[in-house]
Amino acid sequence: MTHIIWLASYPKSGNTWMRSLLANLTAAGERPADINMLGRKYGTASSRGLFEDQTLLDSGLLTDDEIDAMRPDVYLAWADQLRDRRDDPFVMKCHDAYTRLPGDRALLGNSVARGAIVVVRDPRDVALSFADHRGASIDEVIDLMCDPSAAVGRSVRAQRPQLRQCLLDWSGHVLSWLDQKDVPAHLVRYEDMEADTIAILAAAARFAGFDVTRDQAAKAARLSAFDALRNQEQMAGFTEAAKDRSFFRRGHSGGWRTALSRAQAERIETAHRRTMTRLRYAI
Amino acid sequence: MLFYSVAGLVLASEVPLAGRIPLPQAAEAAAIVRLADIPDPVSGSTVTGPNWRAGKGELLLSIPGLASFLLVDGKEIRVRPASGGRLDDAAAFLTQNLLGLLMQQRGRIVLRASSIAIDGRAVLFCGDPAAGKSTVAAAMAARGRPVLGDDFCTVDWGADGAILIHGDSGCPMLWTDSIEALELGSAAGAAVRPGCFKYHVRPPACASDGLPLGTIYFLGEDRRVETHRIGRPRGMKAVQAIRDSVYRPRALATAERRLRTFEAAARIARQAPMFSLARTSGFDWIDEGLNAVEIGWNGAPERRGSP
Numbered sequence: 001m002t003h004i005i006w007l008a009s010y011p012k013s014g015n016t017w018m019r020s021l022l023a024n025l026t027a028a029g030e031r032p033a034d035i036n037m038l039g040r041k042y043g044t045a046s047s048r049g050l051f052e053d054q055t056l057l058d059s060g061l062l063t064d065d066e067i068d069a070m071r072p073d074v075y076l077a078w079a080d081q082l083r084d085r086r087d088d089p090f091v092m093k094c095h096d097a098y099t100r101l102p103g104d105r106a107l108l109g110n111s112v113a114r115g116a117i118v119v120v121r122d123p124r125d126v127a128l129s130f131a132d133h134r135g136a137s138i139d140e141v142i143d144l145m146c147d148p149s150a151a152v153g154r155s156v157r158a159q160r161p162q163l164r165q166c167l168l169d170w171s172g173h174v175l176s177w178l179d180q181k182d183v184p185a186h187l188v189r190y191e192d193m194e195a196d197t198i199a200i201l202a203a204a205a206r207f208a209g210f211d212v213t214r215d216q217a218a219k220a221a222r223l224s225a226f227d228a229l230r231n232q233e234q235m236a237g238f239t240e241a242a243k244d245r246s247f248f249r250r251g252h253s254g255g256w257r258t259a260l261s262r263a264q265a266e267r268i269e270t271a272h273r274r275t276m277t278r279l280r281y282a283i
Numbered sequence: 284m285l286f287y288s289v290a291g292l293v294l295a296s297e298v299p300l301a302g303r304i305p306l307p308q309a310a311e312a313a314a315i316v317r318l319a320d321i322p323d324p325v326s327g328s329t330v331t332g333p334n335w336r337a338g339k340g341e342l343l344l345s346i347p348g349l350a351s352f353l354l355v356d357g358k359e360i361r362v363r364p365a366s367g368g369r370l371d372d373a374a375a376f377l378t379q380n381l382l383g384l385l386m387q388q389r390g391r392i393v394l395r396a397s398s399i400a401i402d403g404r405a406v407l408f409c410g411d412p413a414a415g416k417s418t419v420a421a422a423m424a425a426r427g428r429p430v431l432g433d434d435f436c437t438v439d440w441g442a443d444g445a446i447l448i449h450g451d452s453g454c455p456m457l458w459t460d461s462i463e464a465l466e467l468g469s470a471a472g473a474a475v476r477p478g479c480f481k482y483h484v485r486p487p488a489c490a491s492d493g494l495p496l497g498t499i500y501f502l503g504e505d506r507r508v509e510t511h512r513i514g515r516p517r518g519m520k521a522v523q524a525i526r527d528s529v530y531r532p533r534a535l536a537t538a539e540r541r542l543r544t545f546e547a548a549a550r551i552a553r554q555a556p557m558f559s560l561a562r563t564s565g566f567d568w569i570d571e572g573l574n575a576v577e578i579g580w581n582g583a584p585e586r587r588g589s590p
Contacts, residue, residue, distance in 0.1 A: 048412040055334050056344060056531045058379050058434070059412060060458075061476050069347055073333030157480055158460035161413040161504065237507030 002079045003090045005208045006045070006108065006116040006183070010173045011095050011152070012129040013121040014190040016240065020229060021201045022091055024220035025212055032223035035232050036239050045075070045094040045108065046153060046162040054078060064154060064164040068107055071163075075109035089114070089209040095152065097168040098176040107166075110182045117204050118177045121190035122281045123170045123268050124256035133242055138264055145170040146271045170268075171275035189279065191253045197221040226252075286312065289382050290391075290437045291449040291492045298362060298370065300378045301473060302454040302483040314385060316377060318370075319361040321353045330536050337536040342388060344381070349373065352381050357389030375476035382451065383435040383530050390540075392438040392547045393530035396499075398431035398450045399423045400490035401577070404497030405431055405448035408560075409528035414502045415562065421455040422465055422569050424486035426577075430455060431490045435530045438496075438551060446496035446554055454483040464566035498556045500576065501528070505561035511572035513579065514559040521552040524559070 007022075009015040016038070023033035023041055033041070043050065051059050051067065054074045059067055082090050092113075099107050123145060131141040144150045148169050153162045167173050178185055186207040193200045202217040222228070230248040233241065238248070256265060269276065269283045276283060286306040287294045294300075295312035321343065330337045335344040342354040346365075350373035353361040360381055364373050387393045396409040397420035406428075408419045417433050424430045432450020439447045454472070459480045462471050472483040501516070501524050516524050525548040526532075535541045558579065562568045 052412055053531070053533055054332055056332060056380065056384060056534055057334075057346065057376065060456075060481055061375050061379060061479060062346075063479070066346075066348070070334060077331075077333040155458075155480075158458045159413045159481075161411070239505060239507065241506060 002112060002114050003082045003086060003088070004075070004079050004113040005089045005091045006094045006113050007042075007091050007119070008094045008096075008098070008116050008177050009119040010121075010123075010126060010167065010170055012126050012133055014119045014188075014193060015093055015095070017190075017193065017224065017226075017229070018117065018119055018188065018201075018204065019091065019093060020224040021197070021220050022205060022208070022210070024223040025201075025205060025210060025216050027219065027223055030219075030223070032228060032232065034236075035229060036236065039093075039239075043078075043090060043092040044162070045092050045096060046165050048161060048163055050074065050078065051163060059163065060155070060159050067163055069101060071107055072101070072105050072109040072112070075112045079109075079112050091117075091208065095167065096165045097173040098180045098182075099166055099168070106180070106182055113183045114209065115184040115186060115207060116177060117186050117188060117208060118174075119188045119190060119193075120174055120279055122253060122256070123272050123276065124260055124265055124281075125190075125253055126170065127264070127268060128256050128259050135242060138260065142264060142267050145268065148172055169271070171272045174275055174279070194253055197224075288452045288492065290386050290432070290435075290451055294382070296377075298374050298377060300374060302378055302456065302475070304452045304489065314358050314360070314389075316360045316362060319363065321351050321361050321363045330533065332533055335534070337534055339536065340388075342384060342534060342536070344384070346376060350376065352377070354381065354385055354388050357385055360385060369477070371477050375479075378453065379434055379456070379475065384534055386435070386437050387530060387534060392544060392551075393435050394438060394525075394528045395434075395530045396436050396528060397433050397455065398436045398448060399428045400431055400494055401428055401497060403494060405436075405450070405490075405494040406497045406576070407436060407448065407499045408502045409499060409524070410502035414504060416502060417455045417457055418461045418465070418566075418569070419502060419573070421457055421461065421467060421484050421486065422573055423576075424455065424488070425465060425467065426573065427487070429488040429490035430486040431492070431494065438547065439493075440550075441495075446551065447493050448496050449492050450490070452489070452492065454485055456481050457484050458482075461566070464569075496555055498558065498579070499525075499551075500558050500560045502560045502562065504564055506564055508561050508563050510568040511560060511562040511575065513575055514561070516557055516559055521557050522549050524557065525549075525552050 019038045048059050054077050127141050131138045146169050150167045151164050153160045153164045198217045198221045205212040233248050285296050286309040287303040288306055292313040293309045294314050296316035297318050298316055340356045345351040348365050349368050351363045362373050364370055383393055396407040397416040398405050398407045408416045410416050420430055433453050433455045435451050437449045441447050456475050467484050470484050475481045
């Protein structure tokens with residue numbers, strides 16, 4: 001049995017919050033898990049270091065497509081090593097869409113994971129948060145969210161710390177995860193996490209294979225509350241934040257209602273109506 | 284046959300190795316690179332990876348669609364381009380990856396680090412991929428510090444117990460953004476691999492090999508710092524930092540080799556002055572950050588930049 005659990009989401013959809021919640025399930029006392037250690041406690045599918053450790057190759061000599069062709073075998077090898085080392089689930093953050101390579105092989109290695117927690121968020125709020133994170137305009141980010149060939153981390157003029165991650169457009173990303181048949185998917189709506197953090201966390205943790213009590217989930221929810229995460233960032237910074245910008249910005253849903261123009265909201269709603277409806281986002 | 288100096292050894296090669304220091308005709312080489320067929324599978328594999336298998340004295344590594352390589356006893360690299368593959372592609376991986384693995388197969392301690400010389404001593408910059416190791420080496424070279432190596436370095440102990448560093452004897456290899464930021468366009472040569480955006484950059488001076496170790500810096504991007512910050516890992520953190528810097532540790536084929544490497548890491552941590560060098564993203568930190576490194580060389584490193 002593999003130990004990998006994909007924690008999959010489009011960027012700025014609650015992935016870090018869920019990682020923090022899961023990490024705090026095993027927090028000692030009232031000391032929260034360090035947000036800057038989440039990457040060490042868990043993994044990242046697009047880690048360049050993981051790829052190089054496993055393949056023995058300098059990834060800077062390979063094209064993004066050549067790297068992608070090797071990624072399924074990297075995760076299979078990593079899953080084998082995890083199986084020899086540990087019993088508990090190993091959560092791996094993943095912003096890649098669930099795509100297939102030529103030959104129909106999944107980029108992420110078909111059944112290499114025991115499941116995927118798929119976190120989704122209202123795309124109108126995603127646009128707002130993603131624009132702030134990228135230091136881009138909201139219109140530029142809406143363009144990205146409507147682009148079926150969208151990707152982040154391309155190494156063209158410079159080497160990026162992460163491997164290229166193909167996002168597809170927002171709907172394509174979400175549906176790629178929810179409709180794939182390789183691994184069981186557990187859907188989490190960001191808005192539901194806000195409304196009942198304890199219940200949503202407990203359900204996701206049990207899906208992942210963590211043995212969790214309601215008291216543990218309640219403590220994790222408290223230690224990972226938005227204000228607690230923002231306090232950590234203000235005290236010690238957050239390595240995943242963009243330069244000179246807060247990662248934990250607002251944290252509550254519906255900000256788009258005042259921040260997006262009507263035209264911007266309508267662009268998103270028109271492009272993603274079917275997926276938004278399926279996910280119960282009112283239009 | 285061509286001859287090169289690599290990490291203090293003479294290497295003979297049927298394949299041109301761009302960016303390596305060529306030697307005149309040598310009477311005897313410690314290792315040879317040859318184009319040859321490769322038997323499959325490797326006998327008695329003890330460790331495997333997604334694209335490689337290692338057994339006693341053998342490491343077979345394949346890059347799908349490009350080439351396969353067989354390393355034998357630390358003395359030979361056999362190269363076989365894939366059907367339809369280009370020798371230039373294979374040569375790029377030979378130059379950068381396979382030579383480090385060859386040194387490791389010879390039983391040497393190999394660190395993932397660039398290295399330069401200051402006042403006759405080696406200063407190492409270890410770090411993860413994209414940490415900026417090559418950029419720092421090239422920027423130091425532009426300040427007149429001879430380059431010892433770019434991708435890896437090997438660690439030996441002299442008869443007196445002092446640590447000796449052999450660089451990889453190669454040119455720094457920089458991406459376009461680094462070349463532009465450091466204004467090194469005139470020193471940039473050919474792309475490391477046809478079609479990629481990484482180039483050999485000829486340094487003004489190279490150091491002679493086998494220098495005593497001066498200082499080790501662990502370089503990493505940290506967006507929380509304003510420009511840069513120098514710290515000092517101690518105790519187990521120092522040992523762990525060295526262990527994390529071992530070149531391709533998964534390729535250490537036997538438990539005995541892994542144990543010996545990690546014992547060496549602990550020994551280095553005990554003997555060497557070591558500092559962390561956290562730097563912000565981009566290149567604005569370089570002037571001030573490398574000033575601090577040079578100041579550190581002449582005295583106690585200062586903490587600069589703010590968290």
